[in-house]
Amino acid sequence: MDVTKVRFRLGNDYSCAQVTKVEVVDGKSLSEIDLINIQRLAQRVVDLSKFKSRLQEYLQNKMSDIAPNLTTLIGEVLCACLISHVGSLTNLAMCPASTLQILGAEKALFSYPLQLALKTRGNTPKYGLIFNSSFIGRASRRNKGRMACYLAKKCSFASRIDCFSGSKNPTFGKEFLLQFEEKLEFYETEDDPQKVAIDIESSNDPEKEPVLNVMNTVVSSMSLDYPPEKLNVYLSDDAGSPITLCAIKAAALFAKSWIPFCRKHKLMTCSPELYFDILKTDQPKQGNEFLAEEKEIKEKYNVLKEQVENAGRNRIPPTKDRPSHIEIIHDDDEMNVICDDLTNMPRLVYVAREKRHDQPHHYKAGALNALLRVSGVMSNSPYILVLDCDMYCNDPSSARQAMCFHLDTMITKSLAFVQFPQRFYKLSKNDIYDSQIRRAFKKLWQGMDGIQGPVLSGTGFYLKRRALYGGLTQEKDINLYQLKANFGSSNKLLSSLQQGVNSNVLSNKDQLHEAQVSDPWFIWFVIYFTGGICHHLFDVFSTGESLNVWWNEMRMGWIKCVTCNLFGCLDAIMNIIGIKKRELKLTNKAVDKDELEKYKKGNFELQGEKIFLVPLVILVLLNIVSFIGGIVRVVTQGSFDEMFGQVFLSFFISILNYPIIKEMVTRKKNATA
Structure with a gap:
């Protein structure tokens, strides 16, 4: 060792002490061969450093040309590792975010500890190669899984843009980078990014x-x-x-x-x-x-x-x-x-x-x-x-x-x-179709506030x-003790509903029993029927609506039961057994002037799907015939007690559907004319 250089670099007494130690320590002087080997090793280190710089520059240029957005997001090294692992950029673009998140962790996925973790509901691998991202390293331990999931989603987007867009502009990668920075800041500081966007x-x-x-x-x-x-x-x-x-x-x-x-x-x-x-x-x-x-x-x-x-x-x-x-x-x-x-x-x-x-x-x-x-x-x-x-x-x-x-x-x-109720315009005073959906928006949804809202x-x-x-907020095997945690203040209501389902079922003999008017127990049928009607009437009046709204809602409720519910059940059954494929038909929003005039006058329009009109017309005609036949039987046989309920029900349904009967008669006259 050159003592002069040591003194020059260190100087003062401290350097002298160090030099003294060097002189005292046992050792061997370096030979010329040792100096040559040291010089070669140093030169090798310098060459490797230059090669690393050239390789890094090549990789950066290559990745910026192949996947500019993905490179901007996670860097060229991690981008190259992901593409190399799956074989090509196209294969990477075809991977869903859930697969991309655990690329590189295949051995851990199929190992025995994972099977044990699945049985015991323990922790499973949350990330693979993307764990090497600096974003995951910056996240706290409890947020690493969240950030890995979010990073995988953004990488999936970026890879698809790079693969299928044909553009070399890293605009989306820069946007993803800013979004990821905001998300990381949100998880670390609990400060919502873009709070009101x-x-x-x-x-x-x-x-x-x-x-x-x-x-x-x-x-x-x-x-x-x-x-x-x-x-x-x-x-x-x-x-x-x-x-x-x-x-x-x-x-x-x-x-x-x-x-x-x-x-x-x-x-x-x-x-x-x-x-x-x-x-x-x-x-x-x-x-x-x-x-x-x-x-x-x-x-x-x-x-x-x-x-x-x-x-x-x-x-x-x-x-x-x-x-x-x-x-x-x-x-x-x-x-x-x-x-x-x-x-x-x-x-x-x-x-x-x-x-x-x-x-x-x-x-x-x-x-x-x-x-x-x-x-x-x-x-x-x-x-x-x-x-x-x-x-x-x-x-x-x-x-x-x-x-x-x-x-x-x-x-x-x-x-x-946050759900806002719908308000409708162009409604006539006599809304025969119940188009405003009053019961849902003004009554039911406000009552659902205690059971997770509408x-x-x-x-x-x-x-x-x-x-x-x-995932879902409700499990399959949920018990009553978990209801409060999942449904807030609605546990008592849901508990009563579950107990109500387990009530005893009436026998066929009890179901087929028909009470006569002279029977004192008939009063309970009257109370039940009138109570339901009065409750609905009070419901309508409490929202500031008129008697016409109540009557129209009664009619439309009956029509929906006969048409919508019936064909909805049939459609669901056909979808289940594979007879018919599920499809969605949009309602025609275009307004016809003739239909609008009929609506303003309070007249029904029966120009819709004929298949829906068949059960509706059949039941209306059946109730008219039943009413007339019941009156004839009461007059001829004097069976008022037995026939009163049936006659009254047929009469009520016929009066309720008077606009439909009127439209049927009008169409018949127009057809004959």
Whole structure:
């Protein structure tokens, strides 16, 4: 060792002491061969370092060219390991997120400890190769499994984009990276990322649903009283029609004038159709400036209607085989447009999912799943508003109201969605079809608040995205002690329901017993019958409705039992035994003028599916014949006690269905004329 160099580097007394130790320690001086070997070893280390740098640069360039989004998300080394493990990028893209999460842990999956863990319900492997990601290392021990699951989902998205898009732009990878950083921060600090961002999703079929109504739904959802940068509106065109694409572009152009008009004058009706044609509830200041702006907006809306109608004349039949089509119609961020508070607009996206004639597409459920995937990639907002294409946002403050519930720290952990009841317009005073569904929205759902709240109505609900992930909240072998934990304050009710199911069954002899009018026990049948009617009547009056509503609900309840329930059971049985495939037929939303006039006059329309009319007409005629035959038997045989119940029931059903009898007679006269 060179003592001079040691002294020069260390200096002072401390260095001298060190040198003294070096001189005292026993050893052997280095020979020339040893120095040559040390120099060769050092040169080898330098060469390996340069080779590593070249290899890393090559791998980075190669992975950025093959899988740019996946490389941006997890790095080139882990990306190469995943692709090498499965064989190709295509194989990796075909792997679901659950498989991708445990790639590399195959030995642990099929080992004896795993079988033992499955039997004893112990811990199973949660990650494989993706454990090497820095994200998993940054997560705390209790959150590593969650982050591995979330990272696997994003890797699955990124690999499919890289494999099938043909683009080398890592935009989605950067977006996934930001989302993952937010998710990691959320799990570590319990601070919700993008806390009030909302995705608005709607689906339609232009063959059955008027395109103009769909555009009103889109414009009304974009006009919500909510920060526009936190709103993202997605429209699913399940038919892939160019009419809808053309119409949504025209609607986005009209929204640039309509949204500032609503915000400036604080309109409560944010649907153009309702504002101009139907409702006149908004009464803003009737100044000259307002009237001039209103006239200008109405002219632009008429132009929109004309464009939609012209596009509808050139109908192109939908194809059963088509690729997916996703187009951003409007986005202020991508356009680099600086807008003020009045002119700023939400992001608007058009989605037409891929369809193949030999692949099941699952109708509306498939459309909503496609919207969830697209919104998860583009915005990934923690809350989702789902709207049917014929539903308008009649209250622009509904989003803020829903967020008050979702952000309440007392209930947010147990809250999955906030359901808004539906309100219907164009209803006649004599609503013969019970179109407002009063009993469900005004009575039943409010009573369900103690048993986990109402069920989803399919539209008008603000859903927490995290509620879509996870298993069932109810197990098969649940006992009464677990009811309170699973159902809150409803355990007593559900316990009574279970005990009620185990009640004794009456024998056939007891079931066939018929009480006569002169029998003193007949009074209990009268009390039961009148009690049910009076309870329903009180139910209607308590919600502020009239006697006509009660009578119409009675009639429609009977009709639904005869038609909907009957054919629903038959359809379910045929699906189970394989005679008929399950399918979804959309209701035609187009309004016929003749049908609308009949509805306003309180007349039934029997132009629907004939198969549904057969049991309805047969039972009505059967009750008329039974009533006449019962009267004849009472007069001729004097069997009033025995026949009173049957005659009264036939008479009640005949009177209840008088509008149907009237329509049958009218159609018969028109046919003979």
